[in-house]
Amino acid sequence: MSDTPxxxxxxxxxxxxxxxxxxxEDAFGYVRVRGELGRISRPGSGHVYLDLKDxxxxxxxxxxxxxASKLRIQxxxxxxxIATGKITTFPGQSKYQMVIDALEPAGAGALMALLEERKKKLAAEGLFAEERKKPLPVMPRVIGVVTSPSGAVIRDILxxxxxxxxxxVxxxxxxxxxxxxxxxxxxxxRGFNSLTPDGAIPRPDLVIVARGGGSIEDLWGFNEExxxxxxxxxxxxxxxxxxHETDWTLIDLAADLRAPTPTGAAEIAVxxxxxxxxxxxxxxxxLFSGLSRLLSNRRTELRAAGAALPAPRDLLALPRQRFDTAAASLERGLIVNTRHHRSSFDGVSSRLSPYLLTRGTAEARRKLDDMEARQTRALTVAIxxxxxxxxxxxxxxxxDRLLQMAALGTERLDALTGRLDRAFQTRxxxxxxxxxxxxKLLTSLSYKDVLARGYAVLRDGTGQPVRSATSVAQGATLAIELADGTVDAVATSGGPQLKKAKPKPKQAEPSKPASAGQGSLF
Structure with a gap:
């Protein structure tokens, strides 16, 4: 390398x-970029990081x-x-990026696609299901209206x-x-729902969410999740x-009822x-006419029933006569009864003199004293x-007598014990x-000895012995019992072809008869 400065x-x-x-930033001070949103990240800081791509x-x-908190759409x-903002760089990583200030959908088609996707998502959660919708009150006392207080909508509703x-309202x-x-x-x-029925501000019985007509962008707030x-x-x-009636938003699907216009909502509400x-x-x-007719009919029926009844004096005449007859007979009967009881009393009183009573009492006392003396003598003799x-x-x-009796009992007990032992051994x-x-009889009659000599017992699929070759069908499952075990087999010839039967479990070998009980020893 050259060292020339x-x-x-x-x-x-x-x-x-x-x-x-x-x-x-000087070259791209403020730009509008159209593209499709790709990766979107929302960290805890509240910023939104995303990709615009084509x-x-x-x-x-x-x-x-x-x-991000002021965006019209999320x-x-x-x-x-269409994103509006400026192009800048991030010096920490030598990257350039766009800082977005505003975000709007690229035309109504994109909004409708977003709306349809959101509709499918919320419908899958059941927010539009008919069974969630509640009936409207027939006569509400308080109505809550969620709308702009300065528009014509609230004036039309009121x-x-x-x-x-x-x-x-x-x-x-x-x-x-x-x-x-x-x-x-x-x-x-949610504010209307949070009110208490007995609070200072009454809770509405019905809520109306109203707005006038507009474009899809104007009504977009009512499509938010x-x-x-x-x-x-x-x-x-x-x-x-x-x-208006031709407009629709997602809140129309979630509401209990959709009105074509705000005025129509007021007509439906009350x-x-x-x-x-x-x-x-x-x-x-x-009601008054029906009651009048009912009273008139009941009055007529009452009069007819009263006319059919007999007079009060006729109703009481026969009982009164029977009463008079009974009263006359009662007086005579009382006199006769009194005379009869007086006569009976006189007859009894003549037999109850003081002498008879004294003699009877003395006789009873004498008998009592005699019985007491006899009982005393009998008790003394018995004692x-x-x-x-x-x-x-x-x-x-x-x-000595007691010892002799004990010895005799012991001797007799020993003799009985010896007899018992001999009888037990004999039994x-x-x-x-x-x-x-x-x-020995069971062994002589059992077929096991025959099997030990080389013979076998042939059984069918149900465990029953086969007595004839003609009773065996071709393909039947057989069990061959030998002296030392059982072997399964399949018939290769015989009658018509049969479905293979599932062999039954091997039958238990007949057990030897149980030994007879001891029985009585005497």
């Missing part, structure tokens, strides 16, 4: 980077947090937009409500166009009256007071007999001999 100026890295930055190039861009990947059915003022339109409308819907979610989450029935009063008057007249018997038994129970021998005989 050069007259080319030297720059530091920062100097050359900031020089390029100033050059680009079929040949990609331009990095950033939207600072302050500008950037979404795949949306074709005028129509005043003509049809005057009631309390609450207005939540919002912007119905611009960047903050969607957020303000969503806050208005926040507005749609607020309308779907509203606990208060909601009527959407945005635009009935006509005059019609209601006329209907009430007609129902009152019909003497028991005492004599006890003395006789006591005289025989001497110690066991008999049972063992009987068991051995049965075992």
């Amino acid at each position: 050069s007259n080319i100026a030297e720059f530091s890295v920062s100097e050359i980077s900031f020089s390029i930055k100033r050059t680009m 079929d040949r190039s990609v331009l990095s861009a950033v939207i600072w947090r302050g500008a 950037p979404e990947q795949g949306l074709e937009v 005028h129509r409500i005043s003509d049809r059915f005057p009631l309390h 609450l207005v939540w003022p919002v912007r119905v166009q611009g960047e903050t339109c969607g957020a303000e409308v969503a806050n208005g819907i 926040g507005v749609v979610r607020a309308a779907a989450e509203s606990e208060i029935p909601l009527i959407s009256a945005v635009g 009935p006509v007071k005059a019609d209601l009063m006329a209907n009430i008057d007609d129902l009152s007249r019909r 003497q007999h028991k005492r004599q018997a006890f003395a006789g038994i006591a005289s025989r129970l001497t110690p 066991i021998a008999q049972q063992r001999a009987q068991l051995d005989g049965l075992d």
Whole structure:
């Protein structure tokens, strides 16, 4: 390399980077760029980093947090937009980028594509489902209106409500166009829902979201996702009256009912007071007429029933006669009954003299004293007999006598024990001999000995013995039982072809008869 000094100026890295930055900002002070949104990143700082691209190039861009909060539309990947801002560089990485101040869709076609995509997304979440929609109140007491307080829409709504059915109307003022339109409308819907029914500000029974007609850009705030979610989450029935009859927005799909115009929303919200009063008057007249006819019919029926009944004196005449007859018979009966009881009392009293009572009492006392004396003598004799018997038994129970009786009992017990042992051994021998005989008989009758001599037992698929060759069909599954086990086989000749049957489990070998019980020893 040549050591000849050069007259080319030297720059530091920062100097050359900031020089390029100033050059680009001077050359592209303020530009509008059309392209498709690619990668979009939203870090926690609130800034938005994205790519603008076409079929040949990609331009990095950033939207600072302050500008991002004022955007008319939120950037979404795949949306074709026109970005307005300036071209600058990022000296820290030697990159150039565009700082975007404003973002707008590139024509109505892009907006409609974005609208259709958002509609599909929210519909998939069920926000437009019919089962979510609530019925409107027939006669609301308070109506809340979310709209601009200075436009003709609110005047039309108030005028129509005043003509049809005057009631309390609450207005939540919002912007119905611009960047903050969607957020303000969503806050208005949620604000009405947050009111308490018994609070200082009454909670509406019905909410109307209204705006006049306009282009798709003017109505775009009512297509924002926040507005749609607020309308779907509203606990208060909601009527959407945005635009004219031919206009439609996403809030129309999420609302409980869509009105063609704001005036139409007012007509749907309240009935006509005059019609209601006329209907009430007609129902009152019909009710009064029906009650009059009912009373007249009941009065006629009552008179007919009264005419068919007998007179009160005729109803009481026969019972009164029976009463008089019974009263006359009662007097005579009381006199006869009294005389009969007096006669009976006189007969009894003649037999109850003081002498008879005294004699009866003395006789009863004598019998009682005699029975007491007899009982005393009998008890004394019984005690003497028991005492004599006890003395006789006591005289025989001497110690020697007791020892003699114990020795005799022990001797007798030993004799019984020996007899029991001999009987037990004899019974066991008999049972063992009987068991051995049965075992020999079973062995002589069992086919196992035949198998041991080289023979086999052929069984079919159900485990039954095969007794004839003609009963075996071609293809049948067989089991050959030998002395030391069982072998499965398939018949290769015989009757018609059969489906292969699943062999049954091997039957258990007959067990030897259980030994007879011990039985009685005596």
